[in-house]
Amino acid sequence: MGTVEYIQHHLQNNSICSADHINSTTGLCEGFWVLNVDTLVIAALIGALIVFVAARMGRKLASGTPGGFQNFVESILDFVSTNVRDAFPGHNPLIAPLALTIFLWVWLMNFMDLIPVDLLPYLYQIVTGDPHAHLKVVPTTDLNTTLAMSFTVFALILFYNIKVKGVVGFIKMFLFHPFGKFFVPVNIVMTIIEEVSKPLSLALRLFGNMFAGELVFLLIALIGGTLAVGAAALFWAPLQALLDLGWLIFHLLVITLQAFIFMVLTIVYLGMAHEDDH
Amino acid sequence: MKTEEKRVEETSSSKQKPALNFLLMGAGSVFTSMIVAGFLVGYVFDQLFNTTPLFLLACGVLGFIGGIMRIHKLLGKMDLMELPEKLKETGDSKVEEQGKDAK
Numbered sequence: 028m029g030t031v032e033y034i035q036h037h038l039q040n041n042s043i044c045s046a047d048h049i050n051s052t053t054g055l056c057e058g059f060w061v062l063n064v065d066t067l068v069i070a071a072l073i074g075a076l077i078v079f080v081a082a083r084m085g086r087k088l089a090s091g092t093p094g095g096f097q098n099f100v101e102s103i104l105d106f107v108s109t110n111v112r113d114a115f116p117g118h119n120p121l122i123a124p125l126a127l128t129i130f131l132w133v134w135l136m137n138f139m140d141l142i143p144v145d146l147l148p149y150l151y152q153i154v155t156g157d158p159h160a161h162l163k164v165v166p167t168t169d170l171n172t173t174l175a176m177s178f179t180v181f182a183l184i185l186f187y188n189i190k191v192k193g194v195v196g197f198i199k200m201f202l203f204h205p206f207g208k209f210f211v212p213v214n215i216v217m218t219i220i221e222e223v224s225k226p227l228s229l230a231l232r233l234f235g236n237m238f239a240g241e242l243v244f245l246l247i248a249l250i251g252g253t254l255a256v257g258a259a260a261l262f263w264a265p266l267q268a269l270l271d272l273g274w275l276i277f278h279l280l281v282i283t284l285q286a287f288i289f290m291v292l293t294i295v296y297l298g299m300a301h302e303d304d305h
Numbered sequence: 306m307k308t309e310e311k312r313v314e315e316t317s318s319s320k321q322k323p324a325l326n327f328l329l330m331g332a333g334s335v336f337t338s339m340i341v342a343g344f345l346v347g348y349v350f351d352q353l354f355n356t357t358p359l360f361l362l363a364c365g366v367l368g369f370i371g372g373i374m375r376i377h378k379l380l381g382k383m384d385l386m387e388l389p390e391k392l393k394e395t396g397d398s399k400v401e402e403q404g405k406d407a408k
Contacts, residue, residue: 216363220371224338224342227342228337231338284327288327288328288331
């Protein structure tokens with residue numbers, strides 16, 4: 028398999044669709060009604076893991092001297108609630124749990140990036156017996172995941188905008204912002220653009236960072252995979268390990284930061300929706 | 306009630322929010338997404354009113370302008386955040402030096 032095929036193969040989702048959506052030349056699913064099974068299953072599994080660990084944690088809570096893991100969880104909770112207090116002006120019991128869910132879920136989905144790129148697809152190919160089976164393990168490198176999350180946040184933004192400001196206040200927001208009352212048509216278009224750009228920037232930022240990170244991991248994996256033949260492996264294999272370690276450490280920062288930014292921006296946008304005076 | 310007032314004070318804009326500095330990292334994607342959103346909205350309008358490519362171009366330009374305005378607003382908040390004392394001193398002295406040079 029050539030380098031291009033290797034990368035393309037890794038960036039292809041394991042998807043299902045009806046027969047008329049299959050491209051006859053590539054044999055891959057195309058179009059809107061395509062389900063990326065790997066993305067769905069892995070995201071759901073990670074969500075289930077959070078629920079499971081949280082439920083277990085909740086039953087075993089110790090009030091005296093908490094153990095190591097409880098300390099860790101408490102520090103995450105503390106971190107999230109501090110951020111919510113900092114960035115959210117109003118009162119809403121939904122925001123902190125939402126922020127925590129987003130942070131943990133996005134972080135864990137991003138974390139799948141740090142698992143060796145070939146490990147899970149290789150195991151999957153052995154299990155299914157199909158040497159060409161596709162598996163894309165990082166749900167956030169699929170634009171569908173990030174867009175779904177940001178559209179959910181967007182729906183909440185719209186809901187709270189209308190709930191807090193009222194229908195009239197919501198329409199006013201479109202009419203008189205940002206250029207004042209003499210440019211009403213421009214204001215309407217501008218505010219629509221501004222609102223549409225919120226979920227777009229949320230989704231594209233996360234997707235872009237994760238996709239690029241995954242691509243770099245793939246390129247590093249290719250160093251050893253294709254170039255190491257015979258004695259040359261003595262040079263390329265350590266180089267690959269070194270580069271992988273370096274990028275892994277850096278990427279650990281990236282995935283945390285991206286999860287954090289997604290969370291804080293959600294809080295900030297919802298905070299803006301709760302402010303009466305735009 | 307006291308705690309409530311205190312909370313409101315704490316969340317007021319005068320308080321430093323160093324964590325929010327990280328948001329400035331996303332300034333680039335805010336700008337790009339404004340332009341993309343502009344073109345998207347323009348495209349939808351064009352499809353609605355059958356005016357290709359008038360709205361596409363106009364909204365693209367509007368998105369660009371709006372993007373600059375949003376970035377300007379976002380980065381303007383940086384001034385409100387207090388710099389560490391050391392940085393402040395060096396910053397001040399640099400300003401003074403620049404002033405002297407100008408003279």
